Amino acid sequence: MASSSSLFHASLSSFIDPKPKPNPSPSPFYRNPVAKHRPSPIITCTSTASNNNSPPPAAPKLRRAVEENIRDEARRHRPSDKGFSAKYVPFNAGFDSAESYSLDEIVYRSRSGGLLDVEHDMEALAKFDGAYWRRLFDSRVGRTTWPYGSGVWSKKEWVLPEIDDDDIISAFEGNSNLFWAERFGKQFLGMSDLWVKHCGISHTGSFKDLGMTVLVSQVNRLRKLKRPVVGVGCASTGDTSAALSAYCASAGIPSIVFLPANKISMAQLVQPIANGAFVLSIDTDFDGCMKLIREITAELPIYLANSLNSLRLEGQKTAAIEILQQFDWEVPDWVIVPGGNLGNIYAFYKGFKMCKELGLVDKIPRLVCAQAANANPLYLHYKSGWKEFNPVKANSTFASAIQIGDPVSIDRAVYALKNCDGIVEEATEEELMDAMAQADSTGMFICPHTGVALTALIKLRKSGVIAPGDRTVVVSTAHGLKFTQSKIDYHSKVIPEMECRFANPPVEVRANFGAVMDVLKDFLNKPPKCKA
Numbered sequence: 001m002a003s004s005s006s007l008f009h010a011s012l013s014s015f016i017d018p019k020p021k022p023n024p025s026p027s028p029f030y031r032n033p034v035a036k037h038r039p040s041p042i043i044t045c046t047s048t049a050s051n052n053n054s055p056p057p058a059a060p061k062l063r064r065a066v067e068e069n070i071r072d073e074a075r076r077h078r079p080s081d082k083g084f085s086a087k088y089v090p091f092n093a094g095f096d097s098a099e100s101y102s103l104d105e106i107v108y109r110s111r112s113g114g115l116l117d118v119e120h121d122m123e124a125l126a127k128f129d130g131a132y133w134r135r136l137f138d139s140r141v142g143r144t145t146w147p148y149g150s151g152v153w154s155k156k157e158w159v160l161p162e163i164d165d166d167d168i169i170s171a172f173e174g175n176s177n178l179f180w181a182e183r184f185g186k187q188f189l190g191m192s193d194l195w196v197k198h199c200g201i202s203h204t205g206s207f208k209d210l211g212m213t214v215l216v217s218q219v220n221r222l223r224k225l226k227r228p229v230v231g232v233g234c235a236s237t238g239d240t241s242a243a244l245s246a247y248c249a250s251a252g253i254p255s256i257v258f259l260p261a262n263k264i265s266m267a268q269l270v271q272p273i274a275n276g277a278f279v280l281s282i283d284t285d286f287d288g289c290m291k292l293i294r295e296i297t298a299e300l301p302i303y304l305a306n307s308l309n310s311l312r313l314e315g316q317k318t319a320a321i322e323i324l325q326q327f328d329w330e331v332p333d334w335v336i337v338p339g340g341n342l343g344n345i346y347a348f349y350k351g352f353k354m355c356k357e358l359g360l361v362d363k364i365p366r367l368v369c370a371q372a373a374n375a376n377p378l379y380l381h382y383k384s385g386w387k388e389f390n391p392v393k394a395n396s397t398f399a400s401a402i403q404i405g406d407p408v409s410i411d412r413a414v415y416a417l418k419n420c421d422g423i424v425e426e427a428t429e430e431e432l433m434d435a436m437a438q439a440d441s442t443g444m445f446i447c448p449h450t451g452v453a454l455t456a457l458i459k460l461r462k463s464g465v466i467a468p469g470d471r472t473v474v475v476s477t478a479h480g481l482k483f484t485q486s487k488i489d490y491h492s493k494v495i496p497e498m499e500c501r502f503a504n505p506p507v508e509v510r511a512n513f514g515a516v517m518d519v520l521k522d523f524l525n526k527p528p529k530c531k532a
């Protein structure tokens with residue numbers, strides 16, 4: 001099996017134009033799938049590929065003139081218009097719905113108050129076969145070509161096909177590593193094919209960058225189109241606000257963030273402060289902040305940046321495509337994602353589903369959504385057999401970024417899980433902190449939310465639902481360095497009613513040779529804490 005690094009050796013030029021495939025297969029994503037005769041695509045083909053099955057030729061060396069920057073260079077090489085497009089439609093509306101909105105409109109809800117979804121012209125995308133898309137995406141990995149150096153914009157045709165490259169605000173996010181968790185898998189789970197997709201190794205330290213580059217780019221476009229957007233706002237448990245403020249600062253757009261007072265980590269709080277956002281610390285929880293930002297954005301020309309806004313999910317879905325790409329387009333058996341406001345679980349589903357619909361792969365993985373037991377409305381809904389959804393009052397959890405009781409994307413999450421034979425699991429505070437400490441002891445440094453996902457994996461392994469040889473990907477959603485206080489508390493064993501079984505506190509010793517020798521001898525004579 002190829003490693004992620006093999007993607008960096010792909011050599012097709014980033015500027016190739018698509019070649020049509022002879023017989024596009026129909027897709028259930030079509031809303032009006034009645035076109036009997038597909039017109040030939042209008043293509044000005046500058047492709048160097050001879051046919052869809054031939055290996056890509058070596059990329060020509062395109063040297064930029066000294067006075068040019070990479071945006072100028074992209075302008076020179078701008079690919080021709082392939083007729084790809086996308087629009088907002090009511091989420092899961094059915095084929096008879098005629099309601100739709102241009103992405104240049106400012107709209108977050110359907111006429112009936114439901115969620116929206118970004119719908120791509122799948123017929124136009126399906127004019128090119130799976131092999132074409134795989135090759136195109138592979139050819140763009142690991143480059144600095146604007147905007148394809150980004151893991152999100154390397155899939156631009158599937159994200160925001162119509163945005164001008166000039167309007168894109170990107171920190172070349174995405175392309176995060178997918179690593180083999182060899183020791184954790186072997187030692188704690190008897191697993192041989194366990195992987196961690198580290199979305200926390202990113203510009204602002206979480207997966208939110210993937211969605212925010214898309215949303216802020218579209219806002220940049222809207223402002224150029226003179227749409228009334230004076231700033232962009234969000235409610236946040238810390239990561240959304242960090243990403244929003246960074247991308248807005250990069251674009252020179254004001255950002256406004258609503259944070260629940262004393263409920264986010266210091267590292268998260270300092271991010272919007274440093275990036276010049278207008279930061280409101282509000283005496284409520286995340287759900288209270290979310291309610292307020294929705295009311296405020298309905299009154300003021302502040303654009304809503306939470307994942308209620310379906311643009312965000314278009315960027316987040318690229319992490320799923322990346323996983324397939326990193327496995328050389330082999331499909332893993334399981335993907336486990338921690339869930340809070342529940343946009344991301346749907347984004348993963350959508351990414352996988354599009355790859356199947358467009359022929360890049362032939363199936364999708366089963367998804368597991370993992371919640372903290374202290375904030376588990378989806379878990380309770382799942383356990384009830386999807387009967388009735390009831391929001392909960394979310395209690396305090398070390399997985400503070402998912403302390404959410406009334407998730408805005410509940411309908412999206414349920415749809416995704418039902419359509420992939422998905423599972424929902426939960427983790428108590430002790431379980432998630434123990435899982436985090438165990439993972440860290442094998443060389444990781446994960447966030448508590450990833451501890452929630454690992455707990456779900458541990459439980460599903462124990463019950464035999466996940467088999468030892470199943471290829472399983474755990475999505476690590478944020479960098480552990482954002483959540484050091486929880487680790488300090490755990491290793492200091494100061495958490496009330498928690499045994500902290502895997503704590504590894506520092507040993508205090510006098511500055512004296514004999515004293516140091518004594519503690520070292522003691523340490524060396526003990527059996528190792530864990531075997532490889």
Ligand SMILES: Cc1ncc(COP(=O)(O)O)c(C=O)c1O
Nearest residue numbers: 339340341342343344401477478
């Ligand atoms: C670190 C982290 N993990 C997981 C999540 C859950 O993602 P979602 O809200 O899309 O379910 C969030 C935010 O909610 C987060 O910040």
Ligand SMILES: N[C@@H](CCOP(=O)(O)O)C(=O)O
Nearest residue numbers: 236237238239240306307341
């Ligand atoms: N964890 C999130 C909560 C808000 O989620 P969003 O995806 O709807 O913005 C955060 O970091 O704020």
